[in-house]
Amino acid sequence: MKEKDLNIDCPYHQVVLYAEKEDGTFGPFQTGSYMTGVNISEHFRVTGNLSKSLIEQLKAGTISPVYYYMMIEGLNIDELAGRTGISKFKIKRHLTLKGFRKMKIGALKHYADVFNIPVANMFQIIYTIEDRNWDMGYQGEVDDSKTGSISQKKTNNPYVIETAVTRTTK
């Protein structure tokens, strides 16, 4: 394939592809990722749907935070067992609220380390102000014209609260 046929405009996710050059030789060139450049909105839609559905289940208490993060990070029970050192039998129990309630704090720390989150995040769903820095290519200044306050709200899950940041104009 020729270089020009593979070229994708996506400065936020660059990859190296090999292609035919103008002179007929084959070699590397740097371009944008096809998947990110063309299909990233679909990826965000799918992961967003999954996250929303899991948060609802978490708030209702039908799943545990361990289940939530396992699904969000694309892991399964086998992988989680290998990564945490916790037996598959115990993990299956920790995926339910009943099992989560009985979990030792040490096990919780193992999970948090693998999920790369603070232990405290196991007990709260955090809603931030829409963070433009997560948008690809956003280079703007942080808007400091507003003050922020934090509120916390109970959910139907006795172990999980909702933490939200709200902003008001100064």
Next chain:
Amino acid sequence: MSQIPFHHIMAAHCESGTVTALMNHHGMNITEPMVFGISSGIFFAYLKTPVMDFPMFAVRSTPGQIRTKFAKRTGVRFKSKKYRNPEKAEKELNELLDRNQPVAVQVDFFYMNYFPAWYRIHINVHYITVIGREGDKYFVSDSYHPQIAEISREALMKGRFAGGMMAPKGFMFYPVDIPVKFDLEKAIREGLKGATFNMLKIPLPFIGVKGIRRFADKITEWPKYARDEDFLADKIFRITIFLEDQGTGGGGFRFLYASFLQEASKILNNPRLGEMSKEMMKIGDGWREVSLASAKVAKERDFRKERLQEIGDLLRQRADLEESFFSRLGKEILNHK
């Protein structure tokens, strides 16, 4: 200390890119396609075992084999080591860096937080080169990152000691002996021979060309493994990611392999290999068609058997073409003087 002077360039694939960068750092002038070709990196496997939730496929040889086969065929000696004790692994890495030795390490890609969060997944077989440290941070050359990146000590250690399938166990390697001269022609011939073996002669029904055919036959069964439409769409999108974006150089490594064949034809003074490189490039174009067809099916959420069968048909064509290609490549090596 800070950074070791190291020429960072992006590469198509993390393992071949890491080996290439280390070789060039130590004075061996070699390209990524040559490293990939000599080590017979081209491959295919379709895997579905009872413990796997969903089928998967691979378009490259087992992680680690690029380094070991390249070493065996060129005479380069790598010092490699795994660790049980993270503190010891960290101490030895620091000592090597303090002696100005860039060190390649195996990590879980998920913890490489110089990439955006949406892009990172748990995969334990990512390779990066650590090229310096300063306070509590390390400098790394990652083939997938445009610039030299910085990573915290904590994140690097998490990546090096993640558990699970193919756990890195602190694995690291660096070259200790690079021959001034080696028989490049012989290394290329062995690489070509290894590639034909990978694709045609491994007697397992899910490896090589047989693996591509199995993939073609089984893709219509994918919906039965999926928990919902989003999940299935994601898995079908991953065909595109695995073939194009996840460090293959495009067309499931076939473009990279075509570049190797073109380079090899000049070194072996064999114009027929040059012609075959063009053919491999066209085979790669066909893999690109598989990618685009998969992305379309996933995007349109049309998972009818006929649509999945269309992807299967494209795969079957790849299998036929690659069977013919690698058979002729095998004969070409035998006839080459």
